[in-house]
Amino acid sequence: MKGSKPKTTTLALLQHRAGESPVDNVQHTLDAAKQAAQNGAQIICTQELFATEYFCQSEDHANFDLAEPIPGPTTGVFQKIAHDLDVVIIVSIFERRAAGLYHNSAAVIDAGGVLLGVYRKMHIPDDPLYYEKFYFTPGDSDPGFCAWNTKYGRIGVLICWDQWYPEAARLTALAGADILLYPTAIGWHPSEKADEGDAQHAGWQTIQRSHAIANGCFVAAVNRIGHEKPTDGDGLEFWGQSFVAAPSGEVIAEAGIDTEEILLTELNIAQVNEARTHWPFLRDRRIDAYERISRRFLD
Amino acid sequence: MKGSKPKTTTLALLQHRAGESPVDNVQHTLDAAKQAAQNGAQIICTQELFATEYFCQSEDHANFDLAEPIPGPTTGVFQKIAHDLDVVIIVSIFERRAAGLYHNSAAVIDAGGVLLGVYRKMHIPDDPLYYEKFYFTPGDSDPGFCAWNTKYGRIGVLICWDQWYPEAARLTALAGADILLYPTAIGWHPSEKADEGDAQHAGWQTIQRSHAIANGCFVAAVNRIGHEKPTDGDGLEFWGQSFVAAPSGEVIAEAGIDTEEILLTELNIAQVNEARTHWPFLRDRRIDAYERISRRFLD
Numbered sequence: 001m002k003g004s005k006p007k008t009t010t011l012a013l014l015q016h017r018a019g020e021s022p023v024d025n026v027q028h029t030l031d032a033a034k035q036a037a038q039n040g041a042q043i044i045c046t047q048e049l050f051a052t053e054y055f056c057q058s059e060d061h062a063n064f065d066l067a068e069p070i071p072g073p074t075t076g077v078f079q080k081i082a083h084d085l086d087v088v089i090i091v092s093i094f095e096r097r098a099a100g101l102y103h104n105s106a107a108v109i110d111a112g113g114v115l116l117g118v119y120r121k122m123h124i125p126d127d128p129l130y131y132e133k134f135y136f137t138p139g140d141s142d143p144g145f146c147a148w149n150t151k152y153g154r155i156g157v158l159i160c161w162d163q164w165y166p167e168a169a170r171l172t173a174l175a176g177a178d179i180l181l182y183p184t185a186i187g188w189h190p191s192e193k194a195d196e197g198d199a200q201h202a203g204w205q206t207i208q209r210s211h212a213i214a215n216g217c218f219v220a221a222v223n224r225i226g227h228e229k230p231t232d233g234d235g236l237e238f239w240g241q242s243f244v245a246a247p248s249g250e251v252i253a254e255a256g257i258d259t260e261e262i263l264l265t266e267l268n269i270a271q272v273n274e275a276r277t278h279w280p281f282l283r284d285r286r287i288d289a290y291e292r293i294s295r296r297f298l299d
Numbered sequence: 300m301k302g303s304k305p306k307t308t309t310l311a312l313l314q315h316r317a318g319e320s321p322v323d324n325v326q327h328t329l330d331a332a333k334q335a336a337q338n339g340a341q342i343i344c345t346q347e348l349f350a351t352e353y354f355c356q357s358e359d360h361a362n363f364d365l366a367e368p369i370p371g372p373t374t375g376v377f378q379k380i381a382h383d384l385d386v387v388i389i390v391s392i393f394e395r396r397a398a399g400l401y402h403n404s405a406a407v408i409d410a411g412g413v414l415l416g417v418y419r420k421m422h423i424p425d426d427p428l429y430y431e432k433f434y435f436t437p438g439d440s441d442p443g444f445c446a447w448n449t450k451y452g453r454i455g456v457l458i459c460w461d462q463w464y465p466e467a468a469r470l471t472a473l474a475g476a477d478i479l480l481y482p483t484a485i486g487w488h489p490s491e492k493a494d495e496g497d498a499q500h501a502g503w504q505t506i507q508r509s510h511a512i513a514n515g516c517f518v519a520a521v522n523r524i525g526h527e528k529p530t531d532g533d534g535l536e537f538w539g540q541s542f543v544a545a546p547s548g549e550v551i552a553e554a555g556i557d558t559e560e561i562l563l564t565e566l567n568i569a570q571v572n573e574a575r576t577h578w579p580f581l582r583d584r585r586i587d588a589y590e591r592i593s594r595r596f597l598d
Contacts, residue, residue: 122585122588123583123584123585124583125583127579138585143588143591143597144585144588145588161583164512164513164578164580165513165580165584165585166465166466166469166509166513167465167469167584167585167589167592168585170465170466170592171588171589171591171592171597174591174594174596174597175597176596176597176598199547199548199549202548202549203512203547203548203578206505206508206509206512206548207509207512207513207548209505209509210465210505210506210508210509210510213463213502213505213506214463214464214465214506248498248502249498249501249502249505249506250498250501279463279502280426281463281464282596284422284423284424284460285422285464285466285595286421286422286437286443286464286466286467287592287593287594287595288593289421289442289443289444289470290466290470290592290593291593292442292470292473293466293469293470293586293589293592293593294586294587294589294590294592295473295586296584296586297473297475297581298442298470298473298474298475299475
């Protein structure tokens with residue numbers, strides 16, 4: 001089915017604040033998805049773990065109760081609107097795969113409501129207030145990086161910490177994705193914001209723009225907003241600024257730092273072909289010389 | 300020897316115009332290197348193919364006469380100043396390896412004058428007015444991507460078109476390089492400059508900044524200036540703007556578009572450790588899942 005792509009696709013990124021109630025958060029995201037579809041969206045992407053506050057700020061066994069299977073209740077309600085509104089939806093889920101086995105996942109639902117598959121986050125961070133290694137087993141699907149044909153284009157899904165890894169973007173693009181979608185939850189430590197906040201945000205945007213450039217594809221990141229303090233301490237200020245980069249690396253749409261937004265962007269998929277023809281990086285890859293990428297360090 | 304690095308290193312990038320006379324160009328670059336050393340430079344990097352105009356604007360067999368071996372006359376004169384001034388120098392050379400076998404290479408000369416090795420450009424472009432595949436055989440060293448211990452730090456060298464490949468930067472960083480140096484010759488087609496020039500330059504800088512971010516190392520690009528028209532037609536306007544990015548991806552030094560400059564920058568090598576500790580991307584690479592990077596496309 002590769003090659004049978006529509007020429008333009010309207011993408012919607014759902015950037016918002018999360019509250020304490022998962023029921024309310026899911027309803028809020030559903031409402032935003034419906035509004036996006038009414039506004040013309042064909043592919044809709046949620047922010048990472050939209051159903052909850054970012055619970056990884058602490059290591060608390062009680063939080064495992066927030067997880068659910070795929071398919072499950074949340075994918076079910078989104079499959080229904082994918083069917084009713086004929087939209088593709090990428091739904092970030094805290095996935096319970098088995099007792100003691102959890103993933104940070106994204107369900108890919110085609111227009112019409114069919115669940116095409118699940119991407120399980122491959123790179124798991126563990127840093128102060130981002131204690132994800134406690135909660136999430138790294139993805140072990142084969143292949144871990146892949147792409148799906150949807151009604152509105154061939155897409156790949158990666159999640160947050162994955163965005164720092166050129167290997168992840170490359171493999172997903174080589175699988176044929178024209179759009180890389182990154183549900184994300186990233187923010188500032190309030191104590192670092194004044195001195196390092198701008199550089200941290202710039203680094204985050206820069207490396208994702210570079211994936212667009214290196215691979216000649218669209219890249220979209222969907223981040224939450226809001227200052228969340230689920231535990232004692234300063235919490236995290238999620239920096240929003242969801243954005244879309246064209247295959248040239250240019251930012252063609254960007255949301256605010258602290259505003260709930262449905263970021264609607266029309267993607268001219270023909271730009272993938274144009275970029276890759278004029279900047280033919282895929283032509284010249286030295287695939288005979290990359291084997292040691294699979295080594296930890298060359299010492 | 301890894302780990303026994305000095306804490307700061309002063310880097311000089313030699314950005315200038317090339318004229319018709321190779322003798323004059325080499326002398327001009329030698330003079331700039333000497334000046335850089337007097338200004339405190341410890342590592343000096345030339346621009347790509349500094350000895351000549353960018354002859355790849357046409358496919359002309361006569362141009363093979365511009366090549367020379369390594370070691371050869373040009374590396375000889377730079378080895379002498381590396382000895383006399385106790386500086387490391389990366390010297391870009393159109394290398395004649397054998398009859399009918401030429402490379403786009405860079406000689407790495409340690410302080411004291413020892414020739415440590417040669418990097419042969421791995422990714423070779425071929426696009427209008429950049430007819431490099433006619434002249435240069437792709438590098439075939441084993442390993443193709445590597446790093447060298449010099450008196451003033453552990454460095455890696457890549458060349459121009461290599462800068463678009465995250466794989467090249469990654470492998471060179473995994474080999475232990477704290478600084479990636481890119482001798483470069485890139486410019487605008489005059490007919491494209493008004494409409495696409497800014498985006499082209501931004502893409503070029505963005506992807507190199509991303510290598511700094513992904514790998515937590517310094518990245519430096521050394522580009523020429525000047526509008527060269529060695530053949531009929533509009534020629535190429537080389538865009539200068541040599542720059543250095545810190546491990547955070549921030550640009551810490553940048554030269555002008557059309558000015559000859561010795562861009563002197565002090566690098567605090569301890570920032571490599573700091574960046575990699577606070578943004579521990581190397582910790583979490585999924586080396587079990589990258590094998591297909593060595594495939595052309597996943598179809």
